[in-house]
Amino acid sequence: MTAPDPERAPGFEAALFTDLYELTMLRAYHAEGLTARAAFSLYVRDLPPERNFLIAAGLEDVLDYLERLAFSAEALEHLRSLPQFDDAFVNWLARLRFTGDVHAIPEGTPVFAGEPLLEVEAPIAEAQLVETYLLNQITFQTLIASKGARVVAVAGGKPVIDFGTRRTHGTDAALKAARALFLAGFEATSNVEAGRLYDIPVMGTMAHSYVQAHDDELDAFREFSRLYPGSVLLVDTYDTEQGVRHAIRVAGERRDSFTLGAVRLDSGDLLAHAVRARELLDEAGLQDISIVASGGLDEHRIAELECAGAPINSYAVGTRVGTSADTPLLESVYKLVAYRGTGRSKRSEGKATLPGRKQVFRRAVMPGGEFEGDVIAAADESLEGEPLLQPVMLGGRRLQRARPLLRAVRSRTAAEIARLPVRLRALEPASPPYPVTLSERLSALGERRA
Amino acid sequence: MTAPDPERAPGFEAALFTDLYELTMLRAYHAEGLTARAAFSLYVRDLPPERNFLIAAGLEDVLDYLERLAFSAEALEHLRSLPQFDDAFVNWLARLRFTGDVHAIPEGTPVFAGEPLLEVEAPIAEAQLVETYLLNQITFQTLIASKGARVVAVAGGKPVIDFGTRRTHGTDAALKAARALFLAGFEATSNVEAGRLYDIPVMGTMAHSYVQAHDDELDAFREFSRLYPGSVLLVDTYDTEQGVRHAIRVAGERRDSFTLGAVRLDSGDLLAHAVRARELLDEAGLQDISIVASGGLDEHRIAELECAGAPINSYAVGTRVGTSADTPLLESVYKLVAYRGTGRSKRSEGKATLPGRKQVFRRAVMPGGEFEGDVIAAADESLEGEPLLQPVMLGGRRLQRARPLLRAVRSRTAAEIARLPVRLRALEPASPPYPVTLSERLSALGERRA
Numbered sequence: 001m002t003a004p005d006p007e008r009a010p011g012f013e014a015a016l017f018t019d020l021y022e023l024t025m026l027r028a029y030h031a032e033g034l035t036a037r038a039a040f041s042l043y044v045r046d047l048p049p050e051r052n053f054l055i056a057a058g059l060e061d062v063l064d065y066l067e068r069l070a071f072s073a074e075a076l077e078h079l080r081s082l083p084q085f086d087d088a089f090v091n092w093l094a095r096l097r098f099t100g101d102v103h104a105i106p107e108g109t110p111v112f113a114g115e116p117l118l119e120v121e122a123p124i125a126e127a128q129l130v131e132t133y134l135l136n137q138i139t140f141q142t143l144i145a146s147k148g149a150r151v152v153a154v155a156g157g158k159p160v161i162d163f164g165t166r167r168t169h170g171t172d173a174a175l176k177a178a179r180a181l182f183l184a185g186f187e188a189t190s191n192v193e194a195g196r197l198y199d200i201p202v203m204g205t206m207a208h209s210y211v212q213a214h215d216d217e218l219d220a221f222r223e224f225s226r227l228y229p230g231s232v233l234l235v236d237t238y239d240t241e242q243g244v245r246h247a248i249r250v251a252g253e254r255r256d257s258f259t260l261g262a263v264r265l266d267s268g269d270l271l272a273h274a275v276r277a278r279e280l281l282d283e284a285g286l287q288d289i290s291i292v293a294s295g296g297l298d299e300h301r302i303a304e305l306e307c308a309g310a311p312i313n314s315y316a317v318g319t320r321v322g323t324s325a326d327t328p329l330l331e332s333v334y335k336l337v338a339y340r341g342t343g344r345s346k347r348s349e350g351k352a353t354l355p356g357r358k359q360v361f362r363r364a365v366m367p368g369g370e371f372e373g374d375v376i377a378a379a380d381e382s383l384e385g386e387p388l389l390q391p392v393m394l395g396g397r398r399l400q401r402a403r404p405l406l407r408a409v410r411s412r413t414a415a416e417i418a419r420l421p422v423r424l425r426a427l428e429p430a431s432p433p434y435p436v437t438l439s440e441r442l443s444a445l446g447e448r449r450a
Numbered sequence: 451m452t453a454p455d456p457e458r459a460p461g462f463e464a465a466l467f468t469d470l471y472e473l474t475m476l477r478a479y480h481a482e483g484l485t486a487r488a489a490f491s492l493y494v495r496d497l498p499p500e501r502n503f504l505i506a507a508g509l510e511d512v513l514d515y516l517e518r519l520a521f522s523a524e525a526l527e528h529l530r531s532l533p534q535f536d537d538a539f540v541n542w543l544a545r546l547r548f549t550g551d552v553h554a555i556p557e558g559t560p561v562f563a564g565e566p567l568l569e570v571e572a573p574i575a576e577a578q579l580v581e582t583y584l585l586n587q588i589t590f591q592t593l594i595a596s597k598g599a600r601v602v603a604v605a606g607g608k609p610v611i612d613f614g615t616r617r618t619h620g621t622d623a624a625l626k627a628a629r630a631l632f633l634a635g636f637e638a639t640s641n642v643e644a645g646r647l648y649d650i651p652v653m654g655t656m657a658h659s660y661v662q663a664h665d666d667e668l669d670a671f672r673e674f675s676r677l678y679p680g681s682v683l684l685v686d687t688y689d690t691e692q693g694v695r696h697a698i699r700v701a702g703e704r705r706d707s708f709t710l711g712a713v714r715l716d717s718g719d720l721l722a723h724a725v726r727a728r729e730l731l732d733e734a735g736l737q738d739i740s741i742v743a744s745g746g747l748d749e750h751r752i753a754e755l756e757c758a759g760a761p762i763n764s765y766a767v768g769t770r771v772g773t774s775a776d777t778p779l780l781e782s783v784y785k786l787v788a789y790r791g792t793g794r795s796k797r798s799e800g801k802a803t804l805p806g807r808k809q810v811f812r813r814a815v816m817p818g819g820e821f822e823g824d825v826i827a828a829a830d831e832s833l834e835g836e837p838l839l840q841p842v843m844l845g846g847r848r849l850q851r852a853r854p855l856l857r858a859v860r861s862r863t864a865a866e867i868a869r870l871p872v873r874l875r876a877l878e879p880a881s882p883p884y885p886v887t888l889s890e891r892l893s894a895l896g897e898r899r900a
Contacts, residue, residue: 167590
C-alpha cells in the first residue's frame with residue numbers, strides 16, 4: 001500500500017464528496033426498483049440561542065453542483081474498488097445526472113427555524129445522493145452570512161472588512177466566508193482569490209513582519225507610503241503611541257495629505273489607543289486620516305467600542321466571525337417529505353418531521369414594510385403574504401442562465417434585514433422571537449401524527 | 451460587470467489564496483531590494499482552556515503547497531488588473547517559486563503553547579507570501595486532530611467514526627477533518643472522497659429517508675440486509691424499541707447471524723435505548739449484534755455514556771467534533787523571528803515575540819517513557835531531551851520523496867499520546883498543566899526586551 005500521490009489526485013471528485021450511506025442507499029433503491037420521485041426539504045431545526053434570524057446563503061454553489069453532477073472515470077474506478085458496489089450499479093451510476101427540480105428561498109433572505117431553505121424533487125436516487133454536499137454548503141454559508149449580518153448591524157454603518165482567511169476551517173471555508181460576509185454587508189475581503197472568484201473588493205494593510213524587516217519603524221512607514229499612497233500603516237509593532245507619531249511624521253514629510261489613508265490598531269486596549277491616536281492625528285491637523293481597528297473582534301466587542309464612542313472608522317474582523325465562534329454550527333437537516341406523491345414523515349424523539357413539500361408565507365405590516373410573521377404551509381396552499389420559496393431549477397437546469405450579481409444580492413439582503421422588527425437586529429435574544437406558525441392544514445397533520 | 455463564470459474558474463488558484471497584504475508587502479520588499487533570507491515561526495500563542503495539549507497536523511498539505519507554489523497565467527492576469535500592482539512586479543512574481551527550508555514538528559506529535567509547529571527560512575518574499583495558506587491549513591488540521599484525540603481518549607478503545615461532513619465548514623474542512631480525525635485515532639470516515647484521497651476506511655449505515663421511502667420499516671430492513679450482509683440498521687425512524695424488534699425479526703428470518711452487523715441509535719435517551727436494545731438483542735440470542743450510537747455526540751457526552759456503562763459498541767460523531775464546537779479556533783500566528791541573520795521581535799501588548807529560530811526539547815522520565823516537560827530554546831542550543839523540530843524541506847524540496855503513510859503516522863500518534871502524563875488525557879483542565887519553559891538563553895532575551 002502506498003500513500004496517495006497528489007499528482008494523481010489533483011482535484012476533488014465532487015460526486016464522491018458524499019457520505020458512504022448515500023451510495024449504499026442508492027444501490028439499494030436501484031436494486032429494489034425504487035425509482036419514483038421523492039421530495040426532500042432542507043431546513044434548520046432550531047435557531048441557536050445566539051441568533052434571532054438566519055440569512056440564507058449557499059444556493060449558487062448548490063445549483064452549480066447539481067448542474068454538473070456526474071461521476072468521472074476516476075470516481076467510478078474508485079467505487080468499483082469498494083466492497084459495497086458491484087459493476088451493474090457502478091455502470092448505472094456512470095449515467096446518473098441530476099434531472100430534478102429545486103425550489104428555494106433566495107440568498108440573502110432572512111429565514112427562521114423550520115423554514116425550508118430549499119426543497120429538491122427528483123427521482124429518489126438523485127435527490128438522496130446530493131444530501132451531503134447540499135447540507136455542507138448551505139449550512140456553512142448560512143451560518144457565516146448570519147454571523148456577518150450581526151456584525152454589520154452593530155457597526156453603525158462603518159465599513160467592516162473580512163480578514164478571517166488564516167483561521168477559517170480550510171480553503172473552501174475562507175472563500176465561501178468571504179462571499180457570505182460580503183453578501184451580509186461587509187465592504188471587502190483580504191482574500192485575493194475570493195476577490196477574483198466572486199468579484200469582491202479586496203483590502204489589506206501591512207503585517208508586523210514588514211515593519212520588523214526594516215531597521216526601524218519609521219523607515220518601514222516611509223517606504224510603504226511612498227509605494228502605496230493612501231495606504232494603512234500598522235502602528236502597534238513596538239509601541240502604539242510611538243507608532244502613531246511615526247505615521248504622523250511620515251505624513252508630514254510627504255507634505256501631501258494623500259500619502260496616508262489610515263493607521264491600524266491591532267492589540268491592547270483598542271478604545272484607549274483609538275482615542276489617543278485620534279488626538280495625536282487631530283493635533284497634527286490630520287483629521288482626514290482614519291483609524292482601522294482589528295484583533296479578536298466580533299459583534300459584541302464592536303458593540304462595546306461603538307457604545308463607548310470609540311473614534312474608529314472601520315473594523316477588520318477575522319477568526320471569531322469566519323468561524324462563527326460563538327455558535328459554529330446550525331442544526332440543519334435534509335429530510336424526505338414525500339415519495340411517489342405521498343407525504344412521508346419520521347417520528348424520532350425530538351426530531352419529528354412534517355410530511356409533504358412546503359411553502360413559507362411572509363406577511364408585512366404594509367407593502368414593503370416591516371415583516372410581522374411567517375406561516376409555514378403545504379406547498380399547494382395559498383395564504384396571505386409573500387411566498388418565499390421560488391422555483392430555481394427545473395429538470396436539472398437553472399431557470400435563469402445569468403446568475404444574480406452578488407452586489408445585487410447584497411443590496412437586496414440589506415433591504416430585507418432592514419424590514420425585520422428592530423428587536424431581531426439587536427444582539428440579545430429577541431423577546432418575543434419572530435412569529436413563525438404552521439398553517440392550519442400542517443398543524444392538523446402534526447397533531448394527527450403526535 | 452458580469453458575475454464570474456464558474457466555467458472560467460473551475461479551480462482554485464492556490465497562489466492567490468492569500469491575504470492582499472502579503473502581495474503588497476512583496477511588492478514593497480521587491481521595490482526596496484529587501485531580498486535577504488527571513489525566518490518565520492508558526493505557533494499557537496495560548497492553548498484554549500478546553501485543551502490540555504494539541505496534536506500537530508497539516509504539514510503534508512503545507513509541503514505540497516510549497517513544492518508547487520507558482521502563479522499561473524490566469525493568476526498573473528488577475529493581479530495585473532488590481533491597482534496595487536505594476537507590470538514589473540507581476541513579471542517578477544511569474545518567476546517566483548518557494549526555494550526555502552522548512553523545519554517542523556512531525557504530524558501527530560503533541561504540542562503546546564509557544565512551541566513552533568514549523569519554521570520557514572527563505573528569501574523574505576517567499577517566506578512572507580505563504581503565511582496565509584500555512585496558517586489556514588495548520589490551524590484547522592491541528593484544531594481537529596486535537597479535538598479528535600480527546601474523543602478517542604474517552605471512548606475506552608471502542609471504535610469512533612467520523613460522520614461530520616455535512617456540517618463541517620465547507621468541502622476542504624470535511625476532507626481535512628476526516629484525515630485529521632483518522633490520524634488522531636478514529637477508525638473510519640463516512641466521506642467517500644476522503645477515503646479515496648487519504649486511503650482511510652469508509653463506513654456508513656442508512657438514513658431515515660431510506661426507511662421512510664418504504665411502506666414499512668420491516669420491508670426496508672429486509673431489503674437492506676439482503677443486499678448488504680452484516681449491515682447496520684437505523685432503528686429510530688418511528689419508534690426505537692419497535693425498530694429494534696424489527697431488526698431482530700429480520701435477523702431471525704434470515705437464520706444467518708451474518709445478515710445483521712449492528713443497530714444504530716440516533717435520537718432520544720441513548721443510554722436508555724442502548725440498555726433496552728441490548729436486552730432485546732440478548733433475549734433473542736443475538737449477542738453478536740452490536741450497537742452504534744450517534745446524534746450530537748462529543749467527548750463529554752461519550753464520557754457520560756461510558757461512565758454509565760452504556761452497552762454501546764461504537765460511536766459515530768459528527769458536527770460537534772468536525773467543527774470543534776467548544777473551541778472552533780486556535781490563536782495561531784506566523785511571526786518573523788529573523789531577517790538577514792539577525793533576530794527580530796515585536797513587542798505589541800500581549801502579543802510579544804522572541805527573536806530567532808527555535809528548537810523544542812522534550813524530556814522523558816526514561817527512554818520511551820512518560821514525557822515530563824519541554825524546553826523551548828534557540829535553534830542552535832543543544833539541551834537534554836529529544837529535539838522535536840526536524841528538517842523536512844531544504845531548498846524548496848521535500849527531504850523524503852515518499853511521504854509518510856497516514857496509517858504509520860496514526861500509530862505513532864497513539865504512541866505519543868500514550869506517553870503524555872495521564873492528567874493531560876482527562877477532559878478537565880490538567881493541574882498542573884504540562885511544563886513548558888524557556889531555555890536560559892531565551893529567558894534572558896525575553897527579560898532584556900521586557
